[in-house]
Amino acid sequence: MNIVVCVKYVPDAQSDRSFRDSDRTVDRDGVDGLLSELDEYAVEEALKIVEAAGEGEVTVLTVGPAAAANAIKKALQMGADKGVHVEDEAIHGSDAAATSLVLAEAVRKATSGTPELVMTGMSSTDGVMGVVPAMLAERLGLPQVTYASELTVGEGTVTIRRDGDTASETIEASLPALVSVTDQINEPRYPSFKGIMAAKKKPVEQWALADLGIDSSQVGLRAAWTSVVSVTKRPPRAQGQIVADEGDGGSRLAEFLAGQKFI
């Protein structure tokens, strides 16, 4: 089975993330970037499926600026077979809808129009909307099964288990399909030395919008279906009252809650 895994290059959550003053988009220059942690689980699961089947290929696809090549590199080091990097200045500022358009056309091109299985993480760690998997599935005309904490590929079907708010569900979809996975599904491998060396020889396709038949007016900040009016840094929360427990910590806690009318 051939699998396309869509990944995102994101600013490190441990760093001081911010917005660019000029156009209120996420500042990707001022901070270190990396392969979104949640996408590593999708890469790992795709590798396991192909390894278990003994045949097939894992293609890693990303849409992003030049530095996003690092996200592909990491996935190739983990063991993916090849990469596709869609990079075009016109894409800067694209919203989820435009991103899903670029991903959809890239998936079609990478699979000659017949994807078997498309995989993603449950959401990015920067935007965290978690809507691109469903948007991509809609554009590709595929069923989506999301938030998988277990995944089984059968004859023409994919079955997942997920923990919903009120129930644990088993969900089955016919292939081709799109699956998003959570951080519960596996333990992503660290690239081995061999993997790191092998990654250098793996092919990475570079595509621009023109290669995908997308007009630059369909993407980017000006084509976005939503507009950010303002971005405000929250003032740090005022330092609260902190007490050391001297045998009365519990009572003082209850007293605070009563004072705030929680009791």
Added chain:
Amino acid sequence: MAEVLVLVDHADGRLRKATAELLTIARRLGEPSAVHVGPGVEKAQVTLAKYGAHKVYVVDDADTAGYLVAPQAEILAALVEKLAPAAVLVPSNAAGKEIAARLSIKTGSGLITDAVDVRAGDNGIETTQSVFAGSYSVTSTVTAGTPIVAVKPNSAPIEASPAAGVIETVAVPMSDAAKAARVTDSRPKQATGRPELTEAAIVVSGGRGTGGDFGPVEAFADSLGAAVGASRAAVDAGWYPHSSQVGQTGKQVSPQLYVAVGISGAIQHRAGMQTSKTIVAVNKDEEAPIFELVDFGVVGDLFSVLPQATEDVKKRKG
């Protein structure tokens, strides 16, 4: 007045709290109409009317049962085309956001998720979101199509405003594609008697500091009528189910009161709770980053602080 569609969040007609909140918010934007997909509308109708639904559109046929989000997206798309509403509001949970995502692409409409406020602005509907683990507030508008907004729970106090709630049965033929993913087995979670994590007014969460013993955390939660959450460290250790995880890869909660017990407060956890109105922490380590966020903190051993607090709360409640 323009119609505003609200997707009803329910299980066989039993409404979740989000629905009343969405109807309350929808009244700021226009005249709310509820969209009820699946069985049980006869149970839901009274409450939907109470919170301001002028109409209740009902799609209840076998085709919608057991399939994932795609049928709801097709139904909403058909209603958007027919009614040209001022906006569509859905709950900002996994299913709500995915329905909204498909609806957005089907109708060429802008989608805003995780909104904590929605209001009528000068240039149409305006929303507020809290991003980057609560460190920024973002105000946005929708510039294309019908605004679709996924609203987080606890974003508005619910207010009754009785309306007619007239039922209109709608027939929307389902495409085969919408039926390609289906639920084959569903095991309801064991009932804890506690409120649901994402909609609870008070959440008490335990972390690494519990050492696996959630007894004091649960007892304190029960004294306050709170939901119980857990940090990723506690879930990874197998002490509490993943469905109770608060944080970036778990649930995002925004209660009136959040109590973090034995939780250091790493960025992944903060991403899931930083918009809580009041934050309280109990931790042995006075250097724990969680204390930077709190309104009230106790540096001490949770196994003595919590039982004492629990007794005290019970006494005060009489």
